[in-house]
Amino acid sequence: MIFIGSHSLAHNALVQNGAVFSDRPAPPPTGRILNRNQKAISSSAYGPTWRLLRRNLTYEILHPSRIRAYSSSRRWVLSILTHRLLDTAQSESSVRLIDHFQYAMFCLLVLMCFGDKLQEKQIKEIEAVQRRLLLGFRRFNVLNFWPRLGKILFRKRWKELIQLRQNQDEIFIPLIRARIQAKQTRNVNKDNVMREKEDERVAYVDTLADLQLPEDNRKLEEEEMVSLCSEFLSAGTDTTSTALQWIMANLVKYPRAQDKLYQEIISVVGQPAQMDTDSEERVEQVVEEDDLQKMPYLKAVVLEALRRHPPGHFVLPHKVTQDVELDGYMIPKNTVVNFMVADMGWDPKVWEDPMEFKPERFLTMTGSGEAFDITGSREIKMMPFGAGRRICPGFALAMLHLEYFVANLIWYFDWKPLEGDEIDLSEKQEFTTVMKNPLRARISPRM
Numbered sequence: 001m002i003f004i005g006s007h008s009l010a011h012n013a014l015v016q017n018g019a020v021f022s023d024r025p026a027p028p029p030t031g032r033i034l035n036r037n038q039k040a041i042s043s044s045a046y047g048p049t050w051r052l053l054r055r056n057l058t059y060e061i062l063h064p065s066r067i068r069a070y071s072s073s074r075r076w077v078l079s080i081l082t083h084r085l086l087d088t089a090q091s092e093s094s095v096r097l098i099d100h101f102q103y104a105m106f107c108l109l110v111l112m113c114f115g116d117k118l119q120e121k122q123i124k125e126i127e128a129v130q131r132r133l134l135l136g137f138r139r140f141n142v143l144n145f146w147p148r149l150g151k152i153l154f155r156k157r158w159k160e161l162i163q164l165r166q167n168q169d170e171i172f173i174p175l176i177r178a179r180i181q182a183k184q185t186r187n188v189n190k191d192n193v194m195r196e197k198e199d200e201r202v203a204y205v206d207t208l209a210d211l212q213l214p215e216d217n218r219k220l221e222e223e224e225m226v227s228l229c230s231e232f233l234s235a236g237t238d239t240t241s242t243a244l245q246w247i248m249a250n251l252v253k254y255p256r257a258q259d260k261l262y263q264e265i266i267s268v269v270g271q272p273a274q275m276d277t278d279s280e281e282r283v284e285q286v287v288e289e290d291d292l293q294k295m296p297y298l299k300a301v302v303l304e305a306l307r308r309h310p311p312g313h314f315v316l317p318h319k320v321t322q323d324v325e326l327d328g329y330m331i332p333k334n335t336v337v338n339f340m341v342a343d344m345g346w347d348p349k350v351w352e353d354p355m356e357f358k359p360e361r362f363l364t365m366t367g368s369g370e371a372f373d374i375t376g377s378r379e380i381k382m383m384p385f386g387a388g389r390r391i392c393p394g395f396a397l398a399m400l401h402l403e404y405f406v407a408n409l410i411w412y413f414d415w416k417p418l419e420g421d422e423i424d425l426s427e428k429q430e431f432t433t434v435m436k437n438p439l440r441a442r443i444s445p446r447m
């Protein structure tokens with residue numbers, strides 16, 4: 001495996017030679033899409049099929065028009081999040097934020113995945129099984145090195161992994177069936193206009209149910225859909241809740257940044273009014289998604305946190321499709337390449353005081369008033385979402401989620417560190433790079 005840490009080499013590889021660097025190595029045994037006999041679909045299916053699945057995912061559900069269709073869902077989740085924070089803040093002196101952020105992201109992504117607002121119990125069940133898989137990532141990874149021997153040496157671990165997959169099947173398959181069934185019923189009976197509006201939204205499962213595997217000329221099996229739903233949830237929940245925690249930690253640690261952000265928000269939407277804690281839709285007022293466009297400092301705060309604390313210190317592995325020369329280095333076909341995301345964001349040759357949290361740098365950087373190009377298509381300065389053809393297909397959704405939740409959380413609440421507590425920004429490697437000491441804060445409504 002080759003690691004690339006230089007900005008210009010990364011640009012050369014991912015943007016200028018994007019086609020050559022856009023393949024993925026076949027996933028290891030523990031990362032495969034399995035069918036009902038716990039067998040992986042044929043390895044040849046990983047090439048073109050993977051690309052098809054990803055295109056499908058990108059265009060169908062992560063297309064900007066689809067993202068907009070979920071705006072009422074974000075409002076619903078914001079209501080859940082703020083009231084959970086409020087309830088906890090009233091009963092405890094400090095709040096451990098990450099649990100609430102994770103739950104909020106699961107509410108949102110589960111809805112986008114299965115197309116239905118589920119009960120708290122069901123969402124928690126999904127969250128629990130997904131987190132067991134994610135946190136077991138390293139332990140299960142051992143099984144990939146000598147799969148045959150590993151099956152004997154680590155019998156218990158294999159059993160545990162298979163049991164987790166079966167738990168997933170038991171939870172996900174009824175939801176997948178219900179969605180497919182509901183869609184079929186709707187197609188037959190299209191008389192309720194209101195329901196139709198809500199149901200026009202495409203859920204991830206809809207795109208999977210429609211998919212025809214090109215090589216085998218067949219539809220996906222239910223268990224294969226489970227694997228893909230699991231990937232969708234893992235890709236979109238842990239990354240975003242980790243980033244949200246890092247952003248809020250910096251805003252608690254640096255009150256001047258928090259205050260500046262609050263001033264920007266109220267200059268656009270005014271002060272928050274009294275929250276009605278008894279109403280059905282408990283959050284009455286929100287910073288709307290359209291308002292976010294008028295908040296450059298908010299965007300700068302989010303970008304600065306992604307630069308300083310990217311949730312992934314590397315991207316997913318890329319594989320080159322042919323021999324290629326890169327700035328005088330020869331990279332042979334099939335070489336696996338990765339990119340040093342965190343180091344690029346901390347490079348003192350590119351970033352002044354790189355370890356400082358200074359959102360202002362993003363306000364002055366482009367000079368021309370253009371927004372900072374997070375996709376790196378012109379030039380790579382940082383790449384928390386990757387760059388080029390294999391860039392994270394959820395990057396626009398992730399940026400929207402981060403801006404929307406940060407703006408509203410700062411608008412509703414004043415955030416302070418615990419008495420005598422220093423916010424500790426040390427890192428720990430889990431599935432993503434998380435806070436070693438999860439953020440705790442005192443939060444109080446602004447009114």
Ligand code: HEM
Nearest residue numbers: 235236239240243311315316384385386390392393394398
């Ligand atoms: C702050 C939040 C997020 C960060 C930092 C992030 C980062 C990344 C990175 C670095 C990659 C690998 C890119 C590469 O290999 O070159 C990736 C891939 C991916 N991301 Fe995200 N992501 C985030 C949120 C999301 C969301 C919300 C979704 C949608 C549900 C999503 C879906 C995916 C998928 C499906 C892939 C795999 C694409 C492929 O195989 O080519 N991500 N993400």
